[in-house]
Amino acid sequence: MSKLYFKLVTPEKTVADQEADSLSCPTSLGQITILPGHIPLVGNLVPGELVIKSGNSELFLNVTGGFVEVRPNNQIVILADAAEHHYEIDEQRAKEAVERAKKAMTETKLSAQEHAQVTAALERSLARLNVAKKHAHRKTPITGEGVFNE
Amino acid sequence: MAGMIDIKRRIKSVQSTRKITRAMQLVSGAKMRRAQNAALSSRTYSDLAWELIKNLSKTQELSPALLKVHPKAQKMAVLLISSNKGFVGSLNTNLLPKLKSLISETGLETEVIVYGQKGKEATVRNALSVTADFEKYERTIQPEDVYPISKLISDLYKTGKYKSVVIIYSHFVSTLQQIPTVKQLLPFEQDIITKAHKRKTEDDNEDGGIVGYGYNYLFEPNPKLVFNHLLPRIIESQIYQTMLEANASEHSARMIMMKNATDAASDIISDLTLTYNQLRQSKITTELTEITAGKIALE
Numbered sequence A: 001m002s003k004l005y006f007k008l009v010t011p012e013k014t015v016a017d018q019e020a021d022s023l024s025c026p027t028s029l030g031q032i033t034i035l036p037g038h039i040p041l042v043g044n045l046v047p048g049e050l051v052i053k054s055g056n057s058e059l060f061l062n063v064t065g066g067f068v069e070v071r072p073n074n075q076i077v078i079l080a081d082a083a084e085h086h087y088e089i090d091e092q093r094a095k096e097a098v099e100r101a102k103k104a105m106t107e108t109k110l111s112a113q114e115h116a117q118v119t120a121a122l123e124r125s126l127a128r129l130n131v132a133k134k135h136a137h138r139k140t141p142i143t144g145e146g147v148f149n150e
Numbered sequence B: 001m002a003g004m005i006d007i008k009r010r011i012k013s014v015q016s017t018r019k020i021t022r023a024m025q026l027v028s029g030a031k032m033r034r035a036q037n038a039a040l041s042s043r044t045y046s047d048l049a050w051e052l053i054k055n056l057s058k059t060q061e062l063s064p065a066l067l068k069v070h071p072k073a074q075k076m077a078v079l080l081i082s083s084n085k086g087f088v089g090s091l092n093t094n095l096l097p098k099l100k101s102l103i104s105e106t107g108l109e110t111e112v113i114v115y116g117q118k119g120k121e122a123t124v125r126n127a128l129s130v131t132a133d134f135e136k137y138e139r140t141i142q143p144e145d146v147y148p149i150s151k152l153i154s155d156l157y158k159t160g161k162y163k164s165v166v167i168i169y170s171h172f173v174s175t176l177q178q179i180p181t182v183k184q185l186l187p188f189e190q191d192i193i194t195k196a197h198k199r200k201t202e203d204d205n206e207d208g209g210i211v212g213y214g215y216n217y218l219f220e221p222n223p224k225l226v227f228n229h230l231l232p233r234i235i236e237s238q239i240y241q242t243m244l245e246a247n248a249s250e251h252s253a254r255m256i257m258m259k260n261a262t263d264a265a266s267d268i269i270s271d272l273t274l275t276y277n278q279l280r281q282s283k284i285t286t287e288l289t290e291i292t293a294g295k296i297a298l299e
Helices: A089-105 A112-134 B002-041 B044-061 B095-106 B118-123 B143-158 B223-297
Strands: A002-010 A016-019 A020-026 A032-036 A041-054 A059-072 A077-082 A083-085 B075-081 B109-115 B129-134 B162-174 B177-186 B218-220
Touching: A002 A020, A002 B044, A016 A041, A016 A083, A016 B218, A032 A041, A032 B162, A041 A077, A041 B162, A041 B223, A059 B044, A077 B044, A077 B129, A077 B218, A089 A112, A089 B129, A089 B223, B002 B044, B002 B177, B002 B223, B044 B223, B075 B095, B075 B118, B075 B143, B075 B223, B095 B109, B095 B118, B095 B177, B109 B118, B109 B143, B118 B129, B143 B162, B143 B177, B143 B223, B177 B223, B218 B223
Parallel strands: A002 A077, A041 B218, B075 B109, B075 B162, B109 B129
Antiparallel strands: A002 A016, A020 A032, A020 A041, A041 A059, A059 A077, A059 A083, B162 B177
């Protein structure tokens, strides 16, 4: 079976560059899954979870919006604003971020623009927290990577 | 002897100059590493984003305002990215000839948007019309810093009076090499600038640009929403990337200049020290001869 050639980049770094069997990503119309042989597509990403399946292994990443581009020849490019592996997420900090955003929404009077910013921040941190919680039971790879990245 | 005192003074002054240039070299060395890392790590993102828009602009039948071309327009907007301070060798002075040859080549009425003090001074000196002057801050560039510039550029282009928007900046190749570069930002296709100006990239083919696949893309959720989201982001990321490149170039150039200055100062010091010692030696010799001669005369 043909494979997907998948690349996930953020302005900071290239997060993933590998082959994969399938890829699920959150778009503004809901979660979509891309399999080899998909027609060219461009979509908006929303904050949420990205699942990359390759053989028996699965990769879970949190993305905070961006774009997905499916090119001919099974090339997939994801331009994410930010992305992190599920084991890189600091659950405590994610919780605090959610709290902060919620507090900001209830307490202060916000202009329309500020309100939009806070809502977006809340959405992002909720998505991070969900990804972290969902995979909390999974063994974290003992590489030392990600521990100091935060 | 009077000559010796002068030389001593000169050695002292060159030594203190070397102290200053060495300190500046160390400072820009640290800044350089940070700027280079920033520029290199975000290059993939901006290159892929650029490919994406090239692909899309070829295939799209529905055209948002930013994808339209204005072949009859008589104006061109130039974003000139330079440094605030000097001591960077020919980095800034190399940008202006690029701008001039671009103007004479296209024959369009040119309006300059300046970013960085040196570029502003040069445009004013050459009596070019300046549309906007953005202040460059001496700190790490944040993506937010780009928003006002990208908004201004998009708004200008949307008026339909501008045939193209280009960026002139120093492209970072290595610590020793920075190339003054002209990059066409808008329109995304139909190159107005000629091949000679362009930076040669690996994925360039015979036309000098990336060719779209000619496929029809599927849009999720729909073309309008995707473009509304995508186009501003792409313009921002391109401007952001050129700024990072310019920053990396600036600090690299300054580091090299300061290193050269430090080395030159060391050379001068060793030259002067040699002359000083020779003078001292000959003075001692003369004195000795005088004393001996005096002694012989007394005997």
